[in-house]
Each structure stands twice: as C-alpha cells, then as structure tokens.
Amino acid sequence: xxxxxxxxxxxxxxxxxxxxxxTFGVMQLAPGxxxxxxxxxxxxxxxxxxxxxxxxxxxxxxxxxxxxxxLKRFVRLDFGRSFKDDRSVSRKILERLPAxxxxxxxxxxxxxxxxxxxxxxxxxxxxxxxxxxxTVFVFIGFSIPTVWLALLMxxxxxxxxxxxxxxxxxxxxxxxLSWFGRMAxxxxxxxxxxxxxxxxxxxxxxxxMRNGLLEVIRQDYVRTARAKGLPESTVIYRHALRNALxxxxxxxGLYLPELIGGSFIFETIxxxxxxxxxxxxAIMARDYPVxxxxxxxxxxxxxxxxxLADVAYGYVDPRIRHSK
Amino acid sequence: xxxxxxxxxxxxDIDYRQHGVWVPVVRDVxxxxxxxxxxxxVGESGCGKTTLALSILRLLPERESAVxxxxxxxxxxxxxxxxxxxxxxxxxxxxxxxFQDPFSSLNPVLTVGEQVEEVLECHEGRRDPARxxxxxxxxxxxxxxxxxxxxxxxxxxxxxxxxxxxxxxASSPKLLIADEPTTALxxxxxxEILDLLTRLQDELGMxxxxxxxxxxxxxxxxxxLAVMYSGRLVESGETAAVLASPRHxxxxxxxxxLPRIRxxxxxxxxxxxxxxxxxxxxxxxxFHPRCAKVFxxxxxxxxxxxxxxxxxxxxEAVACHLFGGPAS
Numbered sequence: 123x124x125x126x127x128x129x130x131x132x133x134x135x136x137x138x139x140x141x142x143x144x145t146f147g148v149m150q151l152a153p154g155x156x157x158x159x160x161x162x163x164x165x166x167x168x169x170x171x172x173x174x175x176x177x178x179x180x181x182x183x184x185x186x187x188x189x190x191x192x193l194k195r196f197v198r199l200d201f202g203r204s205f206k207d208d209r210s211v212s213r214k215i216l217e218r219l220p221a222x223x224x225x226x227x228x229x230x231x232x233x234x235x236x237x238x239x240x241x242x243x244x245x246x247x248x249x250x251x252x253x254x255x256x257t258v259f260v261f262i263g264f265s266i267p268t269v270w271l272a273l274l275m276x277x278x279x280x281x282x283x284x285x286x287x288x289x290x291x292x293x294x295x296x297x298x299l300s301w302f303g304r305m306a307x308x309x310x311x312x313x314x315x316x317x318x319x320x321x322x323x324x325x326x327x328x329x330x331m332r333n334g335l336l337e338v339i340r341q342d343y344v345r346t347a348r349a350k351g352l353p354e355s356t357v358i359y360r361h362a363l364r365n366a367l368x369x370x371x372x373x374x375g376l377y378l379p380e381l382i383g384g385s386f387i388f389e390t391i392x393x394x395x396x397x398x399x400x401x402x403x404a405i406m407a408r409d410y411p412v413x414x415x416x417x418x419x420x421x422x423x424x425x426x427x428x429x430l431a432d433v434a435y436g437y438v439d440p441r442i443r444h445s446k
Numbered sequence: 447x448x449x450x451x452x453x454x455x456x457x458x459d460i461d462y463r464q465h466g467v468w469v470p471v472v473r474d475v476x477x478x479x480x481x482x483x484x485x486x487x488v489g490e491s492g493c494g495k496t497t498l499a500l501s502i503l504r505l506l507p508e509r510e511s512a513v514x515x516x517x518x519x520x521x522x523x524x525x526x527x528x529x530x531x532x533x534x535x536x537x538x539x540x541x542x543x544x545f546q547d548p549f550s551s552l553n554p555v556l557t558v559g560e561q562v563e564e565v566l567e568c569h570e571g572r573r574d575p576a577r578x579x580x581x582x583x584x585x586x587x588x589x590x591x592x593x594x595x596x597x598x599x600x601x602x603x604x605x606x607x608x609x610x611x612x613x614x615x616a617s618s619p620k621l622l623i624a625d626e627p628t629t630a631l632x633x634x635x636x637x638e639i640l641d642l643l644t645r646l647q648d649e650l651g652m653x654x655x656x657x658x659x660x661x662x663x664x665x666x667x668x669x670x671l672a673v674m675y676s677g678r679l680v681e682s683g684e685t686a687a688v689l690a691s692p693r694h695x696x697x698x699x700x701x702x703x704l705p706r707i708r709x710x711x712x713x714x715x716x717x718x719x720x721x722x723x724x725x726x727x728x729x730x731x732x733f734h735p736r737c738a739k740v741f742x743x744x745x746x747x748x749x750x751x752x753x754x755x756x757x758x759x760x761x762e763a764v765a766c767h768l769f770g771g772p773a774s
Contacts, residue, residue: 342550349505350565351538364555440597
C-alpha cells in the first residue's frame with residue numbers, strides 16, 4: 123500500500139513536466155506576442171526599443187530554448203517575473219491562491235454534501251415524485267451553460283432582488299467592519315460564485331450517486347443482508363451505501379480539475395480576486411511567466427486531487443487496501 | 447415416521463415482469479416441509495425453484511415480481527400477510543437462507559466478523575465476538591480469530607460459503623433454505639459443504655430445503671424429493687422411492703441422464719429439446735413437446751398433481767396424464 127502511494131507520487135513528476143511542455147507550446151502557438159500588447163497602442167514606442175524589449179525577455183531565442191530556460195528556473199522553484207508589472211510571479215500567485223482554494227473547496231463540499239443525500243433519496247424512492255423532479259433538475263443542470271446561469275443569477279439576486287453582491291470578495295467598507303462583519307461580508311460575496319460553480323457538478327454527482335446505489339441494491343450481498351432480517355435502514359446505509367460510495371470517492375479527483383478549469387471563467391465573470399482571473403488576464407496579455415506559473419499550480423492542484431482520490435479509494439475499499 | 451408440518455405452501459402463483467409483460471414463474475405449487483427433514487427441490491434452470499425459495503422469505507424483487515395467489519404458512523402463520531416486524535424476526539431468525547454464489551453474497555467492505563455478528567445483534571440484541579468465533583469454528587473454519595477480522599476477498603469460495611452457513615445458523619433457525627449452495631464451488635468442496643449442512647441439520651434439529659439441479663447430490667441426503675418443471679410441481683415423494691421408480695417421464699429423463707460409473711460404452715441418454723420460455727409455455731402439460739409418451743390429453747389439459755401409492759399417508763404424487771388415479 124505504501125509502495126503504491128510512493129509510486130503514484132513519483133509518477134506525478136513526468137506528468138507535470140508534460141503539462142508544462144504542452145502549456146508552453148500552446149502559448150507559443152497563440153497569435154500575438156507579449157511585446158505587441160505593450161507596444162502596439164503606444165505611439166512613443168520605436169521599433170528599436172521594441173527590439174530591446176524582445177531581447178530583454180529572451181523572446182528572440184527559439185521557443186525550445188525559451189522553454190529550457192524556463193524549466194531551468196522552474197526546478198529551482200523560480201517562476202520568474204511578470205512581463206506586465208515586473209513583480210515576482212510566485213508572489214502574484216500566492217496573493218490570489220487562497221481565494222481560489224476557498225472557492226473550490228467550498229464548491230466541492232457543497233457538491234458532495236448536497237448531491238449524495240439527493241442521490242440516495244432518489245434511489246431509495248425510485249420513480250417517486252421527488253425522484254422524477256430531480257431527474258428534471260439534473261437535465262436542466264446539465265443543459266444550462268454555466269456562464270449564462272451566472273449572468274442570470276447576478277441579474278436575479280444581485281440586481282432585481284438586491285440580496286447579494288455580484289462581484290469581488292469584499293465590500294468597499296470591509297476594513298471598517300468587525301471581525302464577525304468581515305466573515306459575513308465574505309460569505310455573502312461567496313454565495314453566487316460557489317453556487318454557480320457547484321451547479322453542474324451537483325447535477326452530475328446526484329445522478330451518479332442515484333444510479334450507483336440502485337446498482338448496488340441489486341447485488342447479492344444486499345439480498346443477503348435482507349435475508350438476515352436487518353432493518354431496511356441498516357440494509358441501505360450500512361450495506362449498500364458504503365459500497366456505492368466507493369466509485370463516488372474517485373469523482374472527487376475528477377471534479378477538482380473541472381472546478382479549477384471553471385475558475386478561469388467564473389472568477390472573471392464575478393470579478394473574483396483569485397488565481398483563475400489572474401490566469402485569464404495573463405493569457406490575454408500574453409504574460410508568459412504568469413501563464414506558466416498559474417498553469418503549473420493548477421496542474422499541481424489537479425494531480426493532488428487525483429492523488430487524494432486514490433488515497434481515499436484505498437481507504438474505503440478493503441480490496442485495494444490489502445493488495446500489494 | 448410422521449413429523450409435524452413446518453412449512454405449508456398452498457396453491458402458490460408467482461409472476462415476473464419481463465420487458466413489461468407479466469409471465470408466470472410459479473403455478474399452483476402446493477408443498478409441505480416437516481420438522482427436522484431435508485427436502486430437495488430439483489429442476490432445470492428457470493423452472494421456478496429459486497423463486498419459490500425466495501418467496502418463503504418474501505425476498506423477491508418488489509417491482510418485478512408479484513404473488514398472484516396462494517398461501518405460505520410457516521408454523522401456522524401466513525408469511526405473505528406478515529407485517530414488516532414479523533418478517534424481520536422471521537428472516538435470519540427462524541428461517542435463514544444461503545445462496546448460490548458465495549463470491550457475491552458477502553459484503554466486500556465489511557469484515558466476516560461484522561457480518562456474522564450482525565445477525566446476533568439483530569435477533570438477540572447483543573454483540574458477542576466470542577459467540578461469532580465459536581460459530582466460525584462450528585462450520586470448520588481454521589483459525590477463527592483470523593477469519594473473524596478478514597474481509598471476504600481474503601477467503602476461498604468454500605470458506606465464504608462456510609461463513610454464509612455460520613451466518614445462517616447464528617440464531618438457530620427452524621428452517622434453512624439452501625439455494626444451490628455448491629454450484630459455484632469445486633467438486634471436492636461441494637461434498638464437504640453438503641456434509642457440513644447434513645451434520646448441522648442433525649445437531650441443530652432444523653429442516654433444510656435444498657434447491658439443486660443436481661440429482662446426484664440429493665440421492666443419499668434428502669428424505670424427500672420434489673421435481674419442478676416450468677413453474678409446476680410434477681412429482682414428489684420419498685427420495686429413495688422416486689429415484690428407484692420415477693413415474694413422471696420428466697423425472698425418468700432426469701434420472702436416466704445421470705452419468706453412472708458402471709454404465710460405459712453407450713452414449714448418455716439426454717432429454718431432447720429445451721425447457722420452454724416463460725412467456726411461451728405450451729398448452730396442457732408444459733412438458734408434452736419433449737415427452738416420449740405424449741398422447742391425446744397432454745396438449746389440452748394441465749394434469750393435476752395426484753396422490754399415488756396404496757397407503758393413505760403415502761407421500762408420492764405425480765402430475766401426469768399417464769396416471770389417472772383419484773385426484774388428491
């Protein structure tokens with residue numbers, strides 16, 4: 123078991139390298155160069171000073187040399203400096219990372235805490251009014267583009283009803299608030315982004331949980347449990363649910379990358395001060411060092427999510443736990 | 447020897463839903479099981495024997511099956527009318543069951559100890575690891591302490607079936623239903639498991655309903671034998687008597703197709719054709735298209751199960767037009 127986890131951890135290294143390579147390559151293929159964005163609109167910029175900038179950033183070298191140089195710095199954990207404001211990339215990311223983690227962890231919690239009971243209730247009362255209602259909800263949840271849903275919710279709850287703030291993470295008067303007031307303020311700002319980013323996952327996972335449990339309920343060992351005379355609640359929660367949760371745990375690892383990918387869009391829509399928006403703006407500005415930095419962190423979080431799912435899988439399934 | 451009746455099934459009809467259509471699985475089955483006896487229920491796959499067994503504990507899938515008529519009396523009370531509490535004390539308490547596939551019948555995420563202990567907790571209201579270990583010892587499992595904390599995947603098929611038996615005898619049931627308990631096991635293990643069941647039946651004084659498609663297995667063990675074909679009982683009687691002089695052509699065919707050590711050289715006789723599909727059961731006697739002795743009434747009328755033999759307390763009965771004795 124321990125050997126298995128170390129192997130998994132070790133395999134993350136080439137995977138991470140591959141991700142950085144592809145990210146760098148795709149970035150190079152995108153039209154427009156960092157210097158263009160800075161110089162094109164600036165009439166005072168001469169062609170000569172533009173060349174100077176290109177040389178300064180090392181953009182005159184072939185792409186593979188640039189990548190090699192980036193990699194050389196990266197192994198020393200140096201992400202370089204932003205083209206835009208010359209600030210350290212690691213510092214820029216560290217400023218934004220907590221907000222992104224907060225958003226994603228809350229979404230993930232919301233997905234699992236809400237979807238699992240919904241799925242269980244639907245399965246236990248298969249084809250009931252509740253189950254059918256949930257089927258419709260899931261269908262809608264999957265079909266609605268989340269970007270559109272975000273805008274719709276901003277209009278409804280932010281503008282029409284005025285219940286919730288529609289952007290950022292803090293109000294303007296944040297510094298004047300008491301400790302409790304600050305917490306409440308952040309919580310109010312989080313409601314919309316967390317709900318919207320959890321929405322698709324919620325729909326999917328509840329359906330997944332429902333079908334998984336229905337599948338398990340048909341298994342022989344559930345019939346054995348019934349034949350023993352156990353009460354129905356024990357049959358469902360002790361015998362069936364524990365087995366049905368095993369595949370759900372692995373979804374934890376699959377939802378995390380989805381959420382982080384979604385962060386780029388949600389954070390931009392909600393003007394949320396997280397890593398996703400930093401990444402989005404960096405891509406628009408062709409700010410290579412920041413894009414690469416954000417890419418690496420996002421990849422690391424994804425790999426970490428997968429790794430945690432593997433650990434959890436081993437924990438809940440004795441058949442995996444005992445294999446060498 | 448006469449014994450008191452333990453289970454009495456009367457005119458039981460059960461349907462299954464197949465692709466949205468209800469089809470008959472069990473038809474007009476009446477059947478009695480007495481205290482401390484072992485009865486074998488024999489028939490080909492799909493003849494309704496497992497359905498019959500599951501219905502005694504009301505374990506049939508709720509939405510896909512329906513009991514259309516009849517009664518199942520256990521110790522005088524009708525199982526089909528029991529409330530959930532009564533049913534729970536029956537299941538695993540006074541009647542327990544072991545299943546065909548020991549590989550899928552134990553919960554993969556719970557230890558063996560937990561799964562056996564559950565029965566005690568449920569029916570006697572206490573956890574008792576020492577009792578669980580003595581049960582594991584009783585079903586001849588080596589090193590009960592180790593088995594107690596093992597997960598099912600760490601045991602062999604035979605060991606798992608022994609665990610199922612330990613679970614089944616935990617609350618000293620009056621009836622043990624064994625649904626093809628050895629089909630999934632190696633031949634050598636099959637005999638061990640059946641020996642264990644026979645011994646436990648004797649020691650605990652329980653009745654056993656042994657469901658099997660293997661006539662060879664039942665020959666020396668069960669007191670009585672009942673043969674099913676296409677949802678109906680076609681013949682029943684004392685095992686030795688039925689095996690020695692089977693009356694129904696289907697029973698004759700089953701016995702003839704048993705391989706025997708002394709009979710060499712000739713081809714093993716076999717029943718022609720296949721058992722009918724449930725949605726297309728032939729008219730009259732369901733066996734008539736495969737029967738060598740078919741005659742006029744066979745395709746028109748369903749033969750009733752008639753009592754055979756001269757003495758009034760004879761157990762032998764057969765459902766075949768060849769035997770036109772008085773209806774029972």
